[in-house]
Amino acid sequence: MDELLRLLKENALETPRNLAKLLALSEEQVKARIAEYERQGVIRGYQAVVNEDLLGLDRVSAVIEVKITPEREGGYDLIAQRISKFPEVDSMYLMSGGYDLLVFVKGRNLKEVAFFVSDKLATISGVVSTGTHFMLKTYKDSGILMTAEKEQERLQVSP
Amino acid sequence: MKTPRNSYVARHLVDVPRSGIRDFFDIVSSRKGVISLGIGEPDFVTPWHICEAAIFSLERGATAYTSNLGLMELREEIARYTERVYRVTYDPRTEIIVTVGVSEAVDLAIRALLEPGDEVLYHEPCYVSYGPVITFAHGRAVAVATRREDEFRLTRAALEAKVTPRTKALLLNFPTNPTGAIMARADLEDIAAFAREHDLIVLSDEIYAELTYEGEHHSIAALPGMKERTIHLNGFSKAFAMTGWRVGYACGPAELTDAMMKIHQYTIMCASTMGQKAALEAMRSGDADAAFMRKDYEKRRNYICASFKEMGIPCHIPKGAFYAFPYIGEFGLSAKEFCLRLLDEENVACVPGTAFGPSGEGFMRCAYAANLNNIKEAMTRLARFTAKLRQ
Numbered sequence A: 001m002d003e004l005l006r007l008l009k010e011n012a013l014e015t016p017r018n019l020a021k022l023l024a025l026s027e028e029q030v031k032a033r034i035a036e037y038e039r040q041g042v043i044r045g046y047q048a049v050v051n052e053d054l055l056g057l058d059r060v061s062a063v064i065e066v067k068i069t070p071e072r073e074g075g076y077d078l079i080a081q082r083i084s085k086f087p088e089v090d091s092m093y094l095m096s097g098g099y100d101l102l103v104f105v106k107g108r109n110l111k112e113v114a115f116f117v118s119d120k121l122a123t124i125s126g127v128v129s130t131g132t133h134f135m136l137k138t139y140k141d142s143g144i145l146m147t148a149e150k151e152q153e154r155l156q157v158s159p
Numbered sequence B: 001m002k003t004p005r006n007s008y009v010a011r012h013l014v015d016v017p018r019s020g021i022r023d024f025f026d027i028v029s030s031r032k033g034v035i036s037l038g039i040g041e042p043d044f045v046t047p048w049h050i051c052e053a054a055i056f057s058l059e060r061g062a063t064a065y066t067s068n069l070g071l072m073e074l075r076e077e078i079a080r081y082t083e084r085v086y087r088v089t090y091d092p093r094t095e096i097i098v099t100v101g102v103s104e105a106v107d108l109a110i111r112a113l114l115e116p117g118d119e120v121l122y123h124e125p126c127y128v129s130y131g132p133v134i135t136f137a138h139g140r141a142v143a144v145a146t147r148r149e150d151e152f153r154l155t156r157a158a159l160e161a162k163v164t165p166r167t168k169a170l171l172l173n174f175p176t177n178p179t180g181a182i183m184a185r186a187d188l189e190d191i192a193a194f195a196r197e198h199d200l201i202v203l204s205d206e207i208y209a210e211l212t213y214e215g216e217h218h219s220i221a222a223l224p225g226m227k228e229r230t231i232h233l234n235g236f237s238k239a240f241a242m243t244g245w246r247v248g249y250a251c252g253p254a255e256l257t258d259a260m261m262k263i264h265q266y267t268i269m270c271a272s273t274m275g276q277k278a279a280l281e282a283m284r285s286g287d288a289d290a291a292f293m294r295k296d297y298e299k300r301r302n303y304i305c306a307s308f309k310e311m312g313i314p315c316h317i318p319k320g321a322f323y324a325f326p327y328i329g330e331f332g333l334s335a336k337e338f339c340l341r342l343l344d345e346e347n348v349a350c351v352p353g354t355a356f357g358p359s360g361e362g363f364m365r366c367a368y369a370a371n372l373n374n375i376k377e378a379m380t381r382l383a384r385f386t387a388k389l390r391q
Helices: A003-010 A016-023 A027-040 A077-084 A110-121 B020-029 B048-059 B072-086 B101-113 B130-136 B156-160 B185-197 B254-267 B273-285 B287-311 B335-346 B372-390
Strands: A060-068 A089-094 A101-107 A127-134 B096-099 B119-124 B140-145 B167-172 B201-205 B230-235 B248-251 B364-367
Touching: A003 A016, A003 A027, A003 B287, A016 A027, A016 B287, A060 A077, A060 A110, A077 A089, A077 A101, A101 A110, A110 A127, B020 B335, B048 B273, B072 B096, B072 B230, B072 B248, B072 B273, B096 B101, B096 B254, B101 B130, B101 B167, B101 B201, B101 B230, B101 B248, B101 B254, B119 B130, B130 B140, B140 B156, B156 B185, B167 B185, B185 B201, B248 B254, B273 B287, B287 B372, B335 B364, B335 B372
Parallel strands: B119 B140, B119 B167, B167 B201, B201 B230
Antiparallel strands: A060 A101, A060 A127, A089 A101, B096 B248, B230 B248
């Protein structure tokens, strides 16, 4: 992957000036490349990684394994797109193995998620079965540990 | 009764000064909230798969001594590694010894070679221990200054000026701590010709070889006619972020390896078994870790060099290791005064160039194996500090 993208994935707030210094490029070059990535749709957005467990929100997250019947001419994509448009769906992947789609959903409470599954998801034509798993605790999200480990002591000056 | 001595400490040891780093460390340790660019070790934790392999070995009860030379399977991996990466072939049975860090390997090599009064050439500014280790072995440490104009590369002309009939060895460290200098193949060929002509053994400390950012690292042992007169010294500390494990190694002609083994056997016995198991894992599947860290250091290097440029502080581009060595001579302060004032006024710790030998005067060492946020903050403070000095 382009080092510029790698740096932005690590910290999307890094300024173009600093990015330029890190990559030995000019600030204009960095800005132009970011703009190009945005135009191409390679960069699709910038978000903060939030540890929601610390916020005491009454929210639940679930992962749903969905089996579907692929449609003629549409394959998996048509049904998948239909499901992915629901605002409850946070992220979603086509999988190999025992089921077809892995759907991450968020809701205010268990009831809301259950309603989404039974009323909206399961009733879509082509959906054969669903298996819902509720998440209990987040340890790591987007490559970031949710509990900071104590930094190991190092000598302040060493040869 | 015998008259009491003034001191019981061996004379040749008394005359060796304490490391300049140590003095500076004491000052820095007495302060709070210091941003340190004085740390000569990776800021990464050892990759987890390496730690896990060591834990597994403990669970399996691998807690006994190993062979004096080190675990055979580790020596075999080292042989494969040096062949693959440095293009030199060593026999793991007779030409490789595993040591307690590359520091011990340097000491063993020096002691195996020197008789009292023998001279060793080494380039300076350099890692703090070379001179003292030679002195401890009753040798004469002969420093050869390298210059900013040459990007701190070692030249044959500089060596010719210092070689004598007593010169027995030449100690190299490229990429260099503290200058980040590297040697291109053509540069090494000159040095190799010099070593052959004067019949010198070359001790090549290549601990930073994996951290080469521009061009390819060349090992002098790989040049024609050099394997038989080179001791290749290396370790796991820098490439795999394993400083605390203390595992290094030396590869060289069987006769010399055997002599080193003799000292090692009677003084150390063997490198720690747990450390050797971790090193084995690093050799077998640590390439990706080393590559990842190198990329990260490279970006920090770019940042720090760009910052010096903005400040108008001359700094040659370090092509290896993780140190920048900017020239701070324009401010009319000695390197030590500069660093002390920087510490006092901005709470930023950099190491005065003189800690690495007198030819380091006018320079300071800034290690960029530090957290990027700390580097950014240190550069902001340094810019403020130098602007104030220029007023």
